[in-house]
Amino acid sequence: MAAAVLIENLKKYYGDVEAVKDISLNVEPGEIFGLLGPNGAGKTTTIRCLCTLSKPDAGKIEVSGISAIANPRAVRRRIGYVAQEVALDKVLTGRELLQLQADLYHLPSNVGKERVNTMIEVLGLQDYADKKTGTYSGGIRKRLDLASGLLHKPDVLVLDEPTVGLDIESRVVVWNFLRQLQKAGTTIFITSHYLEEVDILADRVAIIDKGVVIAEGTPSQLKDNVGGDRITLRIREFSPMEEAQNAKEKLEVLPFVQEVIINTAQGNSLNLVVKSQSDALTNIQQSLKDAGLPIFGIAQSRPSLDDVYLAATGQTLMDAELAAAGTRDVKAEKKQRMKE
Numbered sequence: 001m002a003a004a005v006l007i008e009n010l011k012k013y014y015g016d017v018e019a020v021k022d023i024s025l026n027v028e029p030g031e032i033f034g035l036l037g038p039n040g041a042g043k044t045t046t047i048r049c050l051c052t053l054s055k056p057d058a059g060k061i062e063v064s065g066i067s068a069i070a071n072p073r074a075v076r077r078r079i080g081y082v083a084q085e086v087a088l089d090k091v092l093t094g095r096e097l098l099q100l101q102a103d104l105y106h107l108p109s110n111v112g113k114e115r116v117n118t119m120i121e122v123l124g125l126q127d128y129a130d131k132k133t134g135t136y137s138g139g140i141r142k143r144l145d146l147a148s149g150l151l152h153k154p155d156v157l158v159l160d161e162p163t164v165g166l167d168i169e170s171r172v173v174v175w176n177f178l179r180q181l182q183k184a185g186t187t188i189f190i191t192s193h194y195l196e197e198v199d200i201l202a203d204r205v206a207i208i209d210k211g212v213v214i215a216e217g218t219p220s221q222l223k224d225n226v227g228g229d230r231i232t233l234r235i236r237e238f239s240p241m242e243e244a245q246n247a248k249e250k251l252e253v254l255p256f257v258q259e260v261i262i263n264t265a266q267g268n269s270l271n272l273v274v275k276s277q278s279d280a281l282t283n284i285q286q287s288l289k290d291a292g293l294p295i296f297g298i299a300q301s302r303p304s305l306d307d308v309y310l311a312a313t314g315q316t317l318m319d320a321e322l323a324a325a326g327t328r329d330v331k332a333e334k335k336q337r338m339k340e
């Protein structure tokens with residue numbers, strides 16, 4: 001069976017900016033695939049090429065074996081796209097907007113009406129469908145976007161940052177809906193810079209940075225590859241440096257401890273990387289007791305996707321976002337996109 005989405009050596013430049021340098025991805029039918037990366041990594045550009053809204057400078061893109069470059073119309077029929085920001089016409093009602101979308105997809109009028117009704121029901125929009133979209137909350141608006149992307153029953157639903165700006169309750173509604181959709185057989189391709197969103201939802205994930213894929217696998221595989229567990233330890237709420245240093249020296253000689261860092265920004269607490277073993281906490285507690293040191297708090301966790309990103313790039317995802325934030329002219333980018 002052909003891959004639901006196949007992207008090979010995709011390149012896309014905007015003038016001198018290499019938005020996508022070299023991206024290859026393979027999404028299996030029925031998967032939820034997550035594309036994770038900081039702002040500016042090239043996620044939206046990749047998605048726009050996949051959805052035939054932007055023409056790649058090089059590379060191959062296929063949806064269910066059909067080339068998005070040679071045959072964009074056929075690909076558009078198979079893809080539903082939910083963009084990051086949707087310029088909803090605020091004076092139309094949700095139903096009117098969905099109907100408009102059904103017409104754009106050339107659905108025969110009776111089929112279109114039926115699909116609009118079904119999507120309103122499936123997404124729980126009955127109370128809102130006949131109100132103007134200008135009155136909608138962010139969560140309801142997102143549900144309408146989803147309904148709109150799914151009207152023509154696409155094989156692949158592509159979502160760009162589906163829960164950005166939503167409160168946690170609305171995010172959970174979207175996540176549950178996407179899981180149901182997957183159960184019904186739809187392939188889902190989602191970009192996000194929320195680590196936990198991708199961790200919770202995606203069967204597989206690719207992490208991209210500066211236009212290239214830096215890691216790919218299931219969330220568990222990626223975290224296992226980084227190796228070790230993380231332990232956060234506070235000797236006291238605020239420890240003097242000498243005490244933190246003393247604890248560090250006592251702990252870094254333990255055979256299962258791989259790294260100890262003093263976190264000065266957090267009251268000189270200690271961040272440890274340890275070999276995954278069940279008695280690490282007990283051994284650390286014993287060592288500190290032997291050294292006459294108290295414990296204010298201690299917690300062990302598996303590595304997160306942020307640790308995966310950190311291991312691959314040397315900085316956290318949040319630091320990468322902050323670094324990217326100052327270098328972009330988002331208004332100019334939007335203008336340029338309109339021209340494409």
Ligand SMILES: Nc1ncnc2c1ncn2[C@@H]1O[C@H](COP(=O)(O)OP(=O)(O)OP(=O)(O)O)[C@@H](O)[C@H]1O
Binds near residue numbers: 044328333337
């Ligand atoms: N139309 C454009 N004109 C010029 N540069 C652009 C344009 N679109 C994107 N870029 C640049 O290409 C790079 C990748 O942008 P892209 O929007 O694909 O990243 P992203 O990972 O989707 O980030 P975000 O989530 O903020 O949209 C960035 O450096 C961005 O500034």
